[in-house]
Amino acid sequence: MKGGRQREFDKELALENAMYVFWKKGYVGASLTDLTTGMGINKPSMYAAFGNKESLFISATDHYLEKYAKPANRLLHTDGVPLKQRVIDYLTAIVANQCDSSKPCGCFISMSVTEAAGETIPEKALEAISTASGFSETYLTQFFQQEIQLDNLSSQYDANDLAVYFLTLLHGTAAQSRNGKSAKQLQSIINTAVNQLSFEPDAKTNP
Amino acid sequence: MKGGRQREFDKELALENAMYVFWKKGYVGASLTDLTTGMGINKPSMYAAFGNKESLFISATDHYLEKYAKPANRLLHTDGVPLKQRVIDYLTAIVANQCDSSKPCGCFISMSVTEAAGETIPEKALEAISTASGFSETYLTQFFQQEIQLDNLSSQYDANDLAVYFLTLLHGTAAQSRNGKSAKQLQSIINTAVNQLSFEPDAKTNP
């Protein structure tokens, strides 16, 4: 085991708290004082553990992806549940997360993407945002492709168009969550959007 | 006429340029150097003409509302055009504006609303954002109420729900615009969302 005084704080928990600060205030809006206060440590401890503000942000982005973005994907694959319902469950879970009052409103990634277009964020942090944003689109696109192949969805649909459509809706609910809209109100929007779409397979060509 | 040296810059144009800087970088991300450089003036001139950063932002918000938000509303009232097409025209014009390469991507108000939830913006600027954000929702809600009364839209719809639905979609396209999506891609999302909705009046009760 390596020598030296051992860390007095939980690194994972500190990262989680840093993520909350970035989530709420954005990259530029989150000062080191905000961050270290939220993390419950002081600056030298933060720099020793995470490098600097930019690399802390990158770690926080990864943490968000693993802890909040990826787990929702599971709901797309529940056995025995029709495609339409799985999509509703997926979107509903994400909106519930966007409105969870124990956490900042909205979506960390949506927030970061919006800020990233302003050229106020350093390069490697931009890359992390781009990767995180691309992940959901890639995943959803592949998911819909599979569903088309499984004949759960008409091949008239373009899988990527569908993915971008739902992600756009989720960017919208994220913004509306920060705008003060309730989970209930946003859920009904999700239902409206999904219910109007026809989630039917192609008509069988057998006579 | 009042005495003294006269202003060497166009105040309206300077405000417009300040608006672009806030639009691109957000309130926190836009430094006074960014702003005055974009406006083509120096700091004392800005302070003399607009007060301070906060009041400049409030003026920029008002300017955006008058120049970009309100004009789109006109498309909701084109004579002789069916409701559904008017809504498509309205949404299409806004998305085109969000993707106009001669201006910052996305929507000034959506951007500001997202930032406002982070407690990094002073109070009166928050009020301006809230007012601007509320304006579109109020306007759209009243518009759909009128259309229901004119029997262009089923009274099964709740006017405010419909307004929030479309504004959520527009918040989403604004975010996706900043995420690099093309106008073409976002237009097709708009079409998808609108075409699936039934814009029909109530069935006549006459036999």
Added chain:
DNA sequence: AATCAAATGTACCGATCGGTACATATTTAA
């Protein structure tokens, strides 16, 4: 022409920004 009001440019203010030097405290390895 003289006077005064307003705009401009420079040069600066205190506060905060991200980041770090350094002394001290704590731990393991030798």
Added chain:
DNA sequence: TTAAATATGTACCGATCGGTACATTTGATT
């Protein structure tokens, strides 16, 4: 027990933040 290694807290760094004092320039009013 001692030495090397790591963590912590204080106190600070230069740069930038929003904002302004002040001297100068300009132009309308008298």
